[in-house]
Amino acid sequence: MTLVIGKDVPWNAMWSGEDRNEIRPCKYAGNRLALWSPFNPGEGKPIFAKPHHVRQRKSIAEMRCTVCGERTSNGDRWWFPFGDLRDGWWVSTESPVHFRCAEMAQAACPTIGRRQMQPIRFPGGHTILSAMVGGPETDRDFGVKANGRAIVGHLKLGWRAPWFLKPTKECV
Ligand SMILES: [Zn+2]
Numbered sequence: 001m002t003l004v005i006g007k008d009v010p011w012n013a014m015w016s017g018e019d020r021n022e023i024r025p026c027k028y029a030g031n032r033l034a035l036w037s038p039f040n041p042g043e044g045k046p047i048f049a050k051p052h053h054v055r056q057r058k059s060i061a062e063m064r065c066t067v068c069g070e071r072t073s074n075g076d077r078w079w080f081p082f083g084d085l086r087d088g089w090w091v092s093t094e095s096p097v098h099f100r101c102a103e104m105a106q107a108a109c110p111t112i113g114r115r116q117m118q119p120i121r122f123p124g125g126h127t128i129l130s131a132m133v134g135g136p137e138t139d140r141d142f143g144v145k146a147n148g149r150a151i152v153g154h155l156k157l158g159w160r161a162p163w164f165l166k167p168t169k170e171c172v
Contacts, residue, residue: 011069017043067101
């Protein structure tokens with residue numbers, strides 16, 4: 001069976017054929033150094049719990065749908081409120097979805113399915129934050145040589161004083 005991106009596999013997911021890392025400047029992170037992986041969606045097997053570094057940043061920076069990869073418009077921008085409270089911010093690596101694509105996420109993501117989570121309208125007033133990595137753990141976990149430099153990992157959405165929900169673990 002051939003897996004179709006945007007139907008069986010979210011656009012954001014990493015594929016085993018992309019699963020190696022380098023450090024390169026990233027335009028979705030203001031041209032700062034960031035974790036980079038090659039772009040070969042569809043090669044090998046999808047790794048559902050692991051977003052592709054570049055597609056993840058692109059989806060947050062450009063408000064693209066995590067499922068199909070197309071831009072979301074204000075009128076059709078929905079969101080599963082995954083995230084965590086940190087230092088007074090609600091932070092999340094979860095990108096928005098189109099309403100029609102939320103259904104695919106409900107079928108593909110065990111966490112969403114198990115909890116019967118419904119998407120909410122994307123909450124306004126967010127700030128885009130960068131998750132900074134670096135140090136020996138980053139070198140070890142990603143097989144790169146950060147040499148102590150600060151490297152951007154994921155982009156995150158952050159809200160001050162969030163009104164929505166309690167902390168919910170990421171899709172695993
Ligand atoms: Zn979509």
